[in-house]
Amino acid sequence: MRQMTDHYEVTVVGGGPAGLTTALYTTRLGHDTAVINRGGGRAAMMLDTHNVIGITEDTSGNELLSRATEQIQEYGADYHRGTVTDIQSTDEGFAVTAGDTEVTTEHVVLATGFSDKRPDPPLPRTGKGLHYCLHCDAYMFVDEPVYVMGTSESAAHVAMIMLNFTPDVDLLTRGEDPEWSDETDTQLRNHPVEVVHEDITGLEKDDDGWLSAFEFEDGTVREYRGGFPMYGSEYNTDLAESLGVELNDDGTIGVDDHGRTNVDGVYAVGDVTPGHNQIPVAMGEGARCGIGNHYDLRAFPRSLDDIESEGPVTEADVPAVSEKLKEAATTHEGHPGAGEAAGDD
Numbered sequence: 001m002r003q004m005t006d007h008y009e010v011t012v013v014g015g016g017p018a019g020l021t022t023a024l025y026t027t028r029l030g031h032d033t034a035v036i037n038r039g040g041g042r043a044a045m046m047l048d049t050h051n052v053i054g055i056t057e058d059t060s061g062n063e064l065l066s067r068a069t070e071q072i073q074e075y076g077a078d079y080h081r082g083t084v085t086d087i088q089s090t091d092e093g094f095a096v097t098a099g100d101t102e103v104t105t106e107h108v109v110l111a112t113g114f115s116d117k118r119p120d121p122p123l124p125r126t127g128k129g130l131h132y133c134l135h136c137d138a139y140m141f142v143d144e145p146v147y148v149m150g151t152s153e154s155a156a157h158v159a160m161i162m163l164n165f166t167p168d169v170d171l172l173t174r175g176e177d178p179e180w181s182d183e184t185d186t187q188l189r190n191h192p193v194e195v196v197h198e199d200i201t202g203l204e205k206d207d208d209g210w211l212s213a214f215e216f217e218d219g220t221v222r223e224y225r226g227g228f229p230m231y232g233s234e235y236n237t238d239l240a241e242s243l244g245v246e247l248n249d250d251g252t253i254g255v256d257d258h259g260r261t262n263v264d265g266v267y268a269v270g271d272v273t274p275g276h277n278q279i280p281v282a283m284g285e286g287a288r289c290g291i292g293n294h295y296d297l298r299a300f301p302r303s304l305d306d307i308e309s310e311g312p313v314t315e316a317d318v319p320a321v322s323e324k325l326k327e328a329a330t331t332h333e334g335h336p337g338a339g340e341a342a343g344d345d
Contacts, residue, residue: 015111020068022289022293024077024286030320035080047061053280085097110239111269111270112272141226145222152179156178156188160191171195235253
């Protein structure tokens, strides 16, 4: 890890696919960028990566994130492992504190994500029978017995959606009373979904660790290869709220199409914002957020008002990138002058 400097144009809080893509764009667009990441997160839990074009499925979430972290550092971004506990507004932007590390920054990007609310055990291992992304993992269970766990409207609808992939779908309420509406109940009764009200008392696994069956309190054993718990999400918005950022009714951070919040200089991206919670979507949002930061930070073209107050742009003013990023760019293998620079050494 490079030693972090004291000041950045962009500091990204969170090191998932959205935050790392934002940092990739801001760094390559010439802005001194830091990523401060506490570790963990939903992507890090993935045993396999699905639906990311060009990435094979045998790539784990940690491998994907590790490669991305190395990539942004090669372009000149700084990466620090730590938990951001405080962000304060300053005259120049923001002061960001993570343990013993404190940096100042002109922009803050909150890529803090959310945590899935986990049901009570017994449960299979995440990725081997316990899955949280329908759009990513439904393909894995085509023509296999599947469960959906929960009592909410979303649980009932996901159970019906899974009939697009398999004829064998059970909705497990685990002894809790259903909370879905009468209309949804009528809809559910007109689909071949079996609602199982008894709670789970045990589970069985195959030799490879995959779920094979649940045992229920009435003594029955039902076979499943996997399924989806539907208990909602807890969005990580404490830092956003401390800065006065407005939240949506569902608890997500409100943003425009480039990740800007209602607070100048504060952006948000990824699972903590509205939308589908998937890696390709997060990457797209990160790209737009990075470009949005660039629009708001780039030095040139200098406006007519600034030309009047500061004068014309001179050769001494350009390029606008820092010496650190200029060195990283001109020695990077993708730069046409990289070979010449290497030969000079």
